[in-house]
Amino acid sequence: MRLALVSSSCAVIVGLAGLVGCANDPVYIPGPMAMEAGVADMTGMLGEAKASLQLPIKTETAADMKTHAALSAKLAPVLVPYVKIGDLEIEIEWTIKNLDLMKPGQAKIQLNGANEFFSYDPSIIILDPGNDEAPPTPGLAGDIPIDVPAGGEVSGLFTEDDLREAAIDLDQITRGNVNPFRATLTISKNAKLFQPMTLPIPEMPGVPEVPAMPVGDPIPREAFAEITRIDLVFKPTTHMVLEYNVRIRDLRGIMHELLLTAVTDKPAELQTFMPAVYNVTTTATP
Amino acid sequence: MIFGWNRPRTASSIYIAPMVRLAVVSGTLAALCGAAAARPAATGWFAEGGLGAVAFLPKASSDARLGPALGVRIGRDLFAWLSVGISLVASSHEATVPPPPQGEWFQLYRGGGDIRIGGRLDHLALFVEGGAGAAMISSNVLGKVMITDPGERFSIMFQAGAGAEYQLENRHYAIGLAADGFLLPQFDAIRAIDSRLYLRYTY
Numbered sequence: 001m002r003l004a005l006v007s008s009s010c011a012v013i014v015g016l017a018g019l020v021g022c023a024n025d026p027v028y029i030p031g032p033m034a035m036e037a038g039v040a041d042m043t044g045m046l047g048e049a050k051a052s053l054q055l056p057i058k059t060e061t062a063a064d065m066k067t068h069a070a071l072s073a074k075l076a077p078v079l080v081p082y083v084k085i086g087d088l089e090i091e092i093e094w095t096i097k098n099l100d101l102m103k104p105g106q107a108k109i110q111l112n113g114a115n116e117f118f119s120y121d122p123s124i125i126i127l128d129p130g131n132d133e134a135p136p137t138p139g140l141a142g143d144i145p146i147d148v149p150a151g152g153e154v155s156g157l158f159t160e161d162d163l164r165e166a167a168i169d170l171d172q173i174t175r176g177n178v179n180p181f182r183a184t185l186t187i188s189k190n191a192k193l194f195q196p197m198t199l200p201i202p203e204m205p206g207v208p209e210v211p212a213m214p215v216g217d218p219i220p221r222e223a224f225a226e227i228t229r230i231d232l233v234f235k236p237t238t239h240m241v242l243e244y245n246v247r248i249r250d251l252r253g254i255m256h257e258l259l260l261t262a263v264t265d266k267p268a269e270l271q272t273f274m275p276a277v278y279n280v281t282t283t284a285t286p
Numbered sequence: 287m288i289f290g291w292n293r294p295r296t297a298s299s300i301y302i303a304p305m306v307r308l309a310v311v312s313g314t315l316a317a318l319c320g321a322a323a324a325r326p327a328a329t330g331w332f333a334e335g336g337l338g339a340v341a342f343l344p345k346a347s348s349d350a351r352l353g354p355a356l357g358v359r360i361g362r363d364l365f366a367w368l369s370v371g372i373s374l375v376a377s378s379h380e381a382t383v384p385p386p387p388q389g390e391w392f393q394l395y396r397g398g399g400d401i402r403i404g405g406r407l408d409h410l411a412l413f414v415e416g417g418a419g420a421a422m423i424s425s426n427v428l429g430k431v432m433i434t435d436p437g438e439r440f441s442i443m444f445q446a447g448a449g450a451e452y453q454l455e456n457r458h459y460a461i462g463l464a465a466d467g468f469l470l471p472q473f474d475a476i477r478a479i480d481s482r483l484y485l486r487y488t489y
Contacts, residue, residue, distance in 0.1 A: 025424040093386035155385050245386035245430075261436035262406055265483070 024249055026091075028252065029053065031244040038236035049234040053246060056256040056263060057083060057228060057271045064254075071222060078216075078223050079175075081116050082271065085167055085224040089249040092230065097241050101151040105238030108146065110139035110159055111166055112159075112233065115225035118174035118278040122231075125180065125279055131254040138184045139233065140166035148240060160249075165189040167227040174278045175198050175219060177212065193218040199280065228273055299430075321364040328457045328488040332371075336464075337482040338482025340394070343467075346476040349431045350392070350439065353379035355480060361402075363488070369402045375480065381427040390428040393424040396443055396468065411460070416446040421470050433474045441472030451486065460486040 035049035060068065060082055072080045096107050112120050121135035141162050148154050158166075168188045172178040176196045188194070195218045201210035234242045248255060256262040262270055337358075341352040353376065361371025374397045376434045381390045398419015404411050428434050449464025465481040 025393075026390075026427075027425060028390070028427050028429065030386075030430055093388060094387045095388070153385075155388050157386075243386060247387060247390070258435040259436055 024251070026247045026249045027255060027259060029055075029246040029248065031246070032260065035232065035234040035242040035244075036099075036240070037234050037242075038100075038107075038239045039048060046235075046237065049242065051232045051234075051244075052231075053230045054227050054263075054273075055088070055230070055246075055248070056259050057254050058190050058256050058269055059271045065273065075220060075223055079117070080223045081225040083226045083228050083254065084166065085221065085226050087226055087250075087252040087254060089160045089251060090163040090227065090230070090249040092158050092163070092244055093155070093230075093247060094157065094242055094244040095153060095155040096148050096236070097153045097243075098148040098151055098236075099240060099242060100238040103238050104150045104152075105148050105236055105240060107148055107234065107236035107240055107242070108144065109242065110232040110233040110235070111141040111162070112139050113166065113170060113227040114229035114231070114273070114275040115167065115170055115174075116228055116273040117225055117275055118170070119231075119275040120170050120173060120278050121186045121230065121231070122180065124277070127180070127280075137141075137180050140169055140184060148236070148238075161189060163227060170225055170227065171219070171225045175225075177280075191221065193220045195219075229275070262285045289308075317473055327411075327453045327460065330489055331362050332360070332369070332486055332488040334359040334371075334462070334486045335486045336462075336482035336484030338480060338484075339393050340379070340480045342379075343477040343479065346428075346433060346474070346478070349381065349383050349428060349433065351380040351382055353377050353391075355482065357480075357482060357484075359400075359484075361400075367403060367405055369404075370399065371402065372399050373397065373417075373463045377480070383427065383430045387427060387430075390425075390427050392427050394421060395424070396421045396445075398443055398445065400445070404451075406453075411451040411453065412448070413451065414446075414448045415462075415464075415466070416444075418445070419443045421468075421473070423473065428473070433476060438472060441470040444469045444471075445480075447480075458488050460488070462486060 015027050031051060031053065033051065035051050037047045037049035039047050041047055045134050064082070068080060068082060090109070094109060098105055112122065114120065120140065125137040127137055128134035130177040141158055146156070147152055165188060168191060172183045172188060172194050173180050176194050177199055178194065178197065195214050197212040198215045200212040203209040230246060232244065256266070256270060258265055289475045320329040336357050338357070339352055340355045341347070342350050355375055357373060357375035359371050359373035361369050375395070377394050378391055379394065381387065381392055396419060397419050400415050400417025402413050402415040404413025421441045422439055423434060425432055426436070429436065445466045447466030448466055449462055449481035450465050451460045451462035453460045462484050464484065465479060467477060467479050469475060
């Protein structure tokens, strides 16, 4: 009886200690500045606000480098990123406040970003240069009209699933030359691999169009790049302000403990990424 | 034949009847109270497990809601009136910081050592306790309201409180109700009240 009680007491203590030790706890990174927009400029155009948040990721440790090198050797010639899908689970929570007390409005939040190889900004990508009526290049997620009452407040979020999907779409678009419409309109969050394609060559006088062709080895999920920079575009129809907060579950332990404070206090401990700006005049056929 | 009230009483019946009544009443009382007269309580090594709630006091009360708590404490009675123990408590709270974030929860883990001084009055014991230890917060969600600083997860902890314990018939078991106030200096000196209902087993 006593032995059983001692054992059960120890089990409870060990269990609690285990909960503490194994906790998969999130960290929160508040957006550095509120995004205010929706005020018409001199030409009557409504202003947009853009914000960018580089995730504070620690430099690669020797053990990480060893693992990275082993995986790179295994998957060669596919490039393996330092921050891969599944290393971080990211969620973005936001709150929109309508500063106009008389007029309800609508707002759109577009999510874009960068991984360590490429950044994606749809505003500089023209998919169909000859067609003025072509739809604009899509963002990675969002862009859904949200009704905000006069003087009111609306909250929402981009879920972890949204961000995982966005990260894979970004990798497909940039490394795989997948058309952004196709990438964003198909569900890829559970994809095991994707096949990089060549850029299609448009039809020219006397030369037929050359469609996109598979090129190189398929990129397996182990080498999918995670988003390391979050870009938001805020597009309201009235004067509004957007505040956001990034919630990250750091499954691999690569986020810096000081988070954004590390940018000023310990910049040498942060990994620097220099993604190339992705831009095309033509992409793979959808 | 005369019955009841109007029956004439003899001298013997006048004296015997009250004595019989007294005997019956005394016997009944003895039968009822005999078992409760002595309520021994074991002393020595003990373990407690409790459930309760932790509520933050102003200024943190607007940033974190009251949350459920689960705790264990093990210790030893050095004397009948003095015991020492160590405890581990986990509580979970909804952060109510200005949105975003919204609807997020955090956990507070506290562990430490304490001294308990008390006295027993039959089956009821009263005590006061105090101690110190450390606390860990599971996330930086309260960083938005400057309760935690960047990278800060731990704080020292001071606590003091009081409680009452009811000794069950089995000398090993008691149930108790206690409340402790605690202070976490590193977490912007937030204060909270931890109240709990617990079961104690003394070996």
